[in-house]
Amino acid sequence: MKGVQEYIEKNKDRFLAELFEYIRIPSVSSVSAHKQDMYKAAEWLKEALLAAGADRATVYETEGHPITYAEKTIDPKLPTVLVYGHMDVMPVDPIDLWKTPPFEPEIRNGKIYARGADDDKGQGFMHVKAFEFMVKTNQLPCNVKFMIEGEEEIGSPALTKWCVKNKEMIKSDIILVSDTGMIAQDIPSITVGLRGLAYWQVKVTGPNRDLHSGLFGGAVANPINILAKMIANIHDENNHITIPHFYDDVLEASNEERELLNKAPFSLEEYKKALGIAEIHGEKGFTTIERVGIRPTLDVCGIWGGYTGEGSKTVLPSVAYAKISSRLVPNQNHEKIAQLFKEYFENVAPKCVKVEVESLHGGQPYVCPITIDAYKAAEKAYQTTFGKQPIPVRSGGSIPIISHFNQALGTKSILMGFGLESDAIHSPNENFPLFNFFKGIETIPYFYKYFAESKK
């Protein structure tokens, strides 16, 4: 990949200006008020892909948000890489914790600060620019397809159907994704495992209206107190999840695998310091790396009910809500877990309240063997640009669509993530270091090179 560093150096200001344009579109998929912004982002991306060198690019309508698809075929006999990414971003609240407005990107201390700077506008755009480099310098060694969706943060409901329907069109030898992280700027890593996800909204209804807590308190069930008790009972004293059959399908990691996992560089003191916590907290019998890598979890993502305004209001509320999510590990099935939780939570509810559980979205866990050609090609790419062999890691995060690709298309995904833990994705002040952004653009073309060579 001759001249890649020079190309980046020469065009870096333009690359950033373009990325900033993309980021400024507030494409929050979970908030219906941003529906039109999803179209803006999709159209913007279409134009960007055409400008970078795609033969054709199209914005596909779906039942939900649109999908931008583009392709460049140089020779049907060459292998095809399908780049997957997402243009949608997470909501920005709590907005008051952002130092600068989330959709007005700003560079501070060598980092781009904005919602989507990393996840996944910044990382996704690296692929557009790496593609541009290969096209403009006549070094593209594979056919390329881009499939960028607008619903990753809400579980990819449209893409799930769309990619089955368009199976022929999007056919590829490997799917390439940058939507994960690496251990550190000097410790490259490739994610080979992803946790699955199940997500529910729970509604607990007590009396048919908010009551005076003095006149009724003590005699009528308070839905917040009941919800708290029900949430508390999901974990036992060892932080083991108590839902019957929850762990039935978990593929327990072997002792050897656990030993290997725990060799990854990790300082508990630095971890605690970075998070501002005095103690870690998790399932007994597992290390922090294991807790986020090979163990399923159950976390409350949100809770609300009663009076939450300024000052004090004595009320016994009628309703309380919680959003609860579970991270799943191979071999758990998100649909089965969704049903298990729903049945459990509705059944353990005391008769003094009514409990309704709605399943919002889910995804299967995923594992990529480190023996396949594509993994080896990625490994070599990092070795070329970082001078180091990347470490294969199991991430705690979920990209439900990745396991869907595996099942529905029969195609593996290579997760060349360039994010850092400090990027604060999904949080206020999300950021992406310029180093990582440009290093990504530099590394990606080598993947194409080595992958094409491996198929010769």
Add this chain to the structure above:
Amino acid sequence: MKGVQEYIEKNKDRFLAELFEYIRIPSVSSVSAHKQDMYKAAEWLKEALLAAGADRATVYETEGHPITYAEKTIDPKLPTVLVYGHMDVMPVDPIDLWKTPPFEPEIRNGKIYARGADDDKGQGFMHVKAFEFMVKTNQLPCNVKFMIEGEEEIGSPALTKWCVKNKEMIKSDIILVSDTGMIAQDIPSITVGLRGLAYWQVKVTGPNRDLHSGLFGGAVANPINILAKMIANIHDENNHITIPHFYDDVLEASNEERELLNKAPFSLEEYKKALGIAEIHGEKGFTTIERVGIRPTLDVCGIWGGYTGEGSKTVLPSVAYAKISSRLVPNQNHEKIAQLFKEYFENVAPKCVKVEVESLHGGQPYVCPITIDAYKAAEKAYQTTFGKQPIPVRSGGSIPIISHFNQALGTKSILMGFGLESDAIHSPNENFPLFNFFKGIETIPYFYKYFAESKK
């Protein structure tokens, strides 16, 4: 009290028009945006009291919201009645559950619907109109003082100091209050016991920022899960409060008293039906009447944390909050309980989070002996207008200032409440039946009459 029914009949439209004017001032004491409305309400009331016949009326500034004070002295040798009430109202949320706007009173099915229709604008205004009747018909048998505050719903912080400072000015033989309820329109009752109140806001802090629940979930304490567990642990399996020494000072009711209490008309089936619940829920070993009358409680009035918007956001939040209140019974001390809870809650917190408890307000419980002259006078007043002896009841609600009057001024309060349980005070669609409003205006003058006679 000659001609009281005729006077009411003749003036009822004006009485309602005046009350509606008063209600339209959105005097929500706990929301700082309504600060000016508190002054508007105070000034409005001052004018209303002067028009009704007060010798003088003044709006007193305080550190918080203003107090309207008025008096009419007819003869220093006659007994003095101090009328206490409050012009502030509760917040209106959840606003979407109101059938008509809370500050635009409307009469439907013989009831006034509005925030404050009962609590305590409607009930307080009955006293202004009863006073007007006695003045205009030259039948006022006592000296009268009015002390109407603007902070009852937030624990009366200003009045607590103000009434000690103005002890001489507000000196009286009895304090008369309508801020409670009666059993039914045909079953008059007088509240002789009030529960005390302690109110806290709890903040649970986990990591220093919202985290990605995939990358950190399972390894870092989730403050919502922890808060839920802590709330769950406040009650044991019998719904007994587990805070050490919480019940130490509770004056246990005798078996005889409990027997008497349970003779009050009460249908569990109707109670459940009215609230739309399948089962009641409370402390084991006590009836519903006992649970709200003689037992202390601990209820979560509000809870919030994490993502509470539309759709699903996977986040491990940094902070979770709860507003928690406790109803106290004689002989519990709210300051002691406030401290007990704070110490307990902060101490049982696991090290993986930081827990802060702030005490927002409180009040002592109160009991009025049914043997004093003033109680007997009230009893006779009800007998005159309802044709029935009122039942003395212990209410579950709290009016912290009442016990403060008892302690600081040495003056008992008579709680002639005309509200009904169905008035939905503190809730959406608060209402007050016209029957109760006019019956209150009719009954109050008889209290003055019999009380003055008892002092001759």
